[in-house]
Amino acid sequence: MAIHVDEANQTFHLQTDHTSYIFQVLAHGILGQVYYGKKIHVKPQYNELLKRELKTATPAYSLDDPDFQLGAIKQEYSDFGTGDFRRPAYQLTQPNGSRITDFKYDHYEVVQGKQRLTGLPSTFDDTEDDAETLIVHLTDKLIQLDLDLSYTVFPHQDVIVRSANFKNHGVEAVTLNAAESAQLDLPDSQYDLIQFSGTWARERHLIRTPLRSGIQAIDSVRTTSSHQQNPFMMLARPNTTDDNGEAIGFNLVYSGNFLDQIEVDQWDVSRVLVGINPAEFGWKLEPGKEFQTPEAILSYTADGMNQLSQQLASFYSEHLVNAKYRRMERPILVNNWEATYFDFNDEKLLNIAKQAKRLGIEMFVLDDGWFGHRNDDHTSLGDWFVDPKKLPNGIGAFAGEVHDLGLKFGLWFEPEMISIDSELYKKHPEWLIHVPKRRETPGRNQYVLDFSRPEVVDYIYQMMAKVIQDTKLDYIKWDMNRYITEMYSVALPADRQLEMPHRYILGVYDLYARLTKAFPDVLFESCASGGGRFDLGMMYYAPQAWASDDTDAVERMKVQFGTSYGYPQSMMGAHVSAVPNEQNGRITPLETRANVAFYGAFGYELDISKMSEEEANTVKKQVVFYKQHRALYQFGKLYRLDSPFEGDGNVMSWVVVDDQQDHAIATRYQILNHPNAPYSRLYLKGLDPDKQYRVNDSEEAYYGDELMNAGIHIGSAFDDTAEVKQSADFSSRRFMIDVVK
Ligand code: GLA
Numbered sequence: 001m002a003i004h005v006d007e008a009n010q011t012f013h014l015q016t017d018h019t020s021y022i023f024q025v026l027a028h029g030i031l032g033q034v035y036y037g038k039k040i041h042v043k044p045q046y047n048e049l050l051k052r053e054l055k056t057a058t059p060a061y062s063l064d065d066p067d068f069q070l071g072a073i074k075q076e077y078s079d080f081g082t083g084d085f086r087r088p089a090y091q092l093t094q095p096n097g098s099r100i101t102d103f104k105y106d107h108y109e110v111v112q113g114k115q116r117l118t119g120l121p122s123t124f125d126d127t128e129d130d131a132e133t134l135i136v137h138l139t140d141k142l143i144q145l146d147l148d149l150s151y152t153v154f155p156h157q158d159v160i161v162r163s164a165n166f167k168n169h170g171v172e173a174v175t176l177n178a179a180e181s182a183q184l185d186l187p188d189s190q191y192d193l194i195q196f197s198g199t200w201a202r203e204r205h206l207i208r209t210p211l212r213s214g215i216q217a218i219d220s221v222r223t224t225s226s227h228q229q230n231p232f233m234m235l236a237r238p239n240t241t242d243d244n245g246e247a248i249g250f251n252l253v254y255s256g257n258f259l260d261q262i263e264v265d266q267w268d269v270s271r272v273l274v275g276i277n278p279a280e281f282g283w284k285l286e287p288g289k290e291f292q293t294p295e296a297i298l299s300y301t302a303d304g305m306n307q308l309s310q311q312l313a314s315f316y317s318e319h320l321v322n323a324k325y326r327r328m329e330r331p332i333l334v335n336n337w338e339a340t341y342f343d344f345n346d347e348k349l350l351n352i353a354k355q356a357k358r359l360g361i362e363m364f365v366l367d368d369g370w371f372g373h374r375n376d377d378h379t380s381l382g383d384w385f386v387d388p389k390k391l392p393n394g395i396g397a398f399a400g401e402v403h404d405l406g407l408k409f410g411l412w413f414e415p416e417m418i419s420i421d422s423e424l425y426k427k428h429p430e431w432l433i434h435v436p437k438r439r440e441t442p443g444r445n446q447y448v449l450d451f452s453r454p455e456v457v458d459y460i461y462q463m464m465a466k467v468i469q470d471t472k473l474d475y476i477k478w479d480m481n482r483y484i485t486e487m488y489s490v491a492l493p494a495d496r497q498l499e500m501p502h503r504y505i506l507g508v509y510d511l512y513a514r515l516t517k518a519f520p521d522v523l524f525e526s527c528a529s530g531g532g533r534f535d536l537g538m539m540y541y542a543p544q545a546w547a548s549d550d551t552d553a554v555e556r557m558k559v560q561f562g563t564s565y566g567y568p569q570s571m572m573g574a575h576v577s578a579v580p581n582e583q584n585g586r587i588t589p590l591e592t593r594a595n596v597a598f599y600g601a602f603g604y605e606l607d608i609s610k611m612s613e614e615e616a617n618t619v620k621k622q623v624v625f626y627k628q629h630r631a632l633y634q635f636g637k638l639y640r641l642d643s644p645f646e647g648d649g650n651v652m653s654w655v656v657v658d659d660q661q662d663h664a665i666a667t668r669y670q671i672l673n674h675p676n677a678p679y680s681r682l683y684l685k686g687l688d689p690d691k692q693y694r695v696n697d698s699e700e701a702y703y704g705d706e707l708m709n710a711g712i713h714i715g716s717a718f719d720d721t722a723e724v725k726q727s728a729d730f731s732s733r734r735f736m737i738d739v740v741k
Contacts, residue, residue, distance in 0.1 A: 002132045002153040009045040016158040019300045029104025031076035033185045038302045059083035074185035089183040093175045103138040103147045114152045121540030123319045144170035157315035159299045167290040176283040180275030181296035189268040191235040200227045201550040203531035204562035206645040217261035222483035225535035231258045232566030242640050243304040254294035255537035256505035282498025313568035325543040329630045330601040337367035339607035351609040357405045360623035364402050365410035378445045381417040382424030384463040399471035410475030435488040443482025451507030480528040512541035544601040551577035553588040553596045557652045570634040574600030588730040594622045595732040639685035657686035662739040669732045681711035692740040701740045
């Protein structure tokens with residue numbers, strides 16, 4: 001049993017294998033947060049944990065109850081304007097213009113398992129993994145609105161999933177101005193905020209700062225989760241490392257405008273809010289209607305951030321990602337984008353495909369430019385039919401030729417977009433998101449379709465479905481290359497315009513849901529100019545995402561290392577591309593490029609048909625090697641060893657370990673080579689201390705405890721060619737660790 005309710009004291013204790021989450025109904029039906037942290041015993045109540053002093057200059061609840069001060073207690077889902085001046089979990093405007101509400105506890109229910117949400121991506125419990133869901137019903141009698149707070153406990157991954165649902169039983173419409181997915185009031189502010197920030201081509205770099213008094217937030221108002229900020233964040237104690245200490249992870253199963261906010265109040269209580277960004281949000285709730293927030297993920301560990309990442313990885317694989325892909329090894333692909341850009345014909349492409357087959361690559365992905373008359377990025381988005389000048393026999397015939405080679409076939413789409421120069425625009429100019437009589441702001445020379453309109457989603461579905469059928473498609477790269485401006489729908493009334501950002505995302509999810517249902521064998525990879533939509537909403541439909549348009553090995557180390565805190569390797573699309581790198585001109589060894597990209601859904605993104613014999617042979621070997629170890633790279637337990645975000649960032653290393661702790665692959669990357677360098681060692685993690693291992697087939701065997709505590713000498717110890725590799729900049733060393741049988 002994961003949910004313990006003490007009826008007499010109205011205490012709710014949610015227990016996972018290692019954590020406890022406790023809240024209680026306080027006076028006046030207000031929900032008070034009691035505790036979230038390492039597992040503690042179940043008791044009827046926790047009076048000590050609720051102790052509050054009477055605070056001066058803080059409003060009382062009422063003349064009758066002067067000792068109860070909403071502003072001084074920790075709450076579960078707070079309002080604004082009745083004594084608590086911290087930012088609230090929700091706010092709604094009523095017909096008389098008031099934003100004051102009074103939701104009181106009414107009753108609760110516990111249900112086994114976890115239902116999926118309708119219309120939104122969500123977590124689930126199809127494997128009957130002991131998930132239990134608590135729904136706490138609150139009600140505001142005056143306006144007859146119900147508020148259901150839902151908590152699902154996933155005991156084995158130490159995860160709690162929260163969401164809120166507002167239902168209008170009244171006779172008049174109200175408008176939600178804010179409706180967060182979760183609020184968590186923590187008793188102190190001794191935490192570092194760890195966020196993953198960046199921009200195009202350098203996404204998800206780790207930034208760690210201590211909390212301070214006031215509001216600190218990461219958010220997006222771009223109608224994507226964005227390159228700039230990621231919805232995943234952690235609060236960690238100042239002394240928490242990858243291996244030790246307390247950390248709480250927060251994420252949101254959502255791809256649109258989000259808010260992760262922490263407010264440290266005057267008594268150093270930290271209020272965390274996670275959900276849809278209230279900026280650019282509003283929702284008119286008519287009588288009889290409900291509003292369901294996306295789900296927020298909360299996960300706690302007392303054992304450091306490696307542990308947190310691992311429990312999240314295991315959680316996503318069991319309870320978020322399409323079960324089909326849970327452990328399915330992802331095909332090694334070659335993508336023609338950086339090889340040809342828009343300049344290709346069937347001969348050029350088939351040369352790449354044939355070479356791919358020779359090298360052992362498993363899938364050919366045709367990127368942008370195969371449709372309409374798209375020879376540059378000004379045209380044809382929305383026209384999802386083949387360009388006969390490039391592929392005269394049609395897309396179906398071309399796909400057939402690729403399939404005949406024994407390769408899988410994938411295609412690029414950007415379903416949400418429209419070019420002015422397109423057949424679609426001629427037919428439906430009103431489908432472009434715009435405000436009548438106002439300037440229309442382009443992004444990458446293109447505009448966005450109004451996905452809040454079902455007929456638009458339907459039209460795009462039909463076009464895509466036809467191509468999927470014609471090509472017997474195996475894979476789709478679903479791109480999204482601009483943020484949304486002039487957010488407005490000519491199809492919505494004035495008082496619903498603030499619904500547009502959320503309605504747009506619901507339209508995107510609707511298209512994803514229809515396509516994944518109709519074509520369950522198509523593997524989707526999401527992309528948004530690289531890593532602009534790397535979020536759990538997308539991962540529900542598309543189990544992998546292109547991590548960044550930057551394929552330079554050195555930059556990718558940071559992107560992938562940062563991403564690894566919140567997302568497993570199988571979710572990260574990672575390719576080897578040509579040098580000098582297209583994004584930053586850096587020249588790195590082919591080996592290093594592969595050693596970085598191996599820790600993800602691996603592929604190549606360069607003209608393999610024009611490689612030297614020597615390079616082609618290297619690629620061939622890489623492919624053979626990766627196939628042997630792919631399951632370990634993609635699904636193994638990842639331990640971060642040396643961070644590129646610490647010290648001078650010159651060294652990064654990590655290791656993946658299999659479930660049996662029999663095999664591990666560690667890689668150490670060194671950016672610049674220093675002359676006459678100090679000795680250094682690599683300290684492994686995650687091995688069985690009592691098992692013996694060989695490292696790169698070494699003569700000598702080493703106990704796991706030896707490799708973890710005493711480490712491996714970095715030098716020529718395990719590799720004849722190490723001297724050469726070590727002497728170069730941008731080098732990488734791989735250590736294959738195998739149990740002695
Ligand atoms: C985006 C993607 C790239 C490529 C191009 C095609 O930038 O991130 O990988 O698909 O679009 O236009």
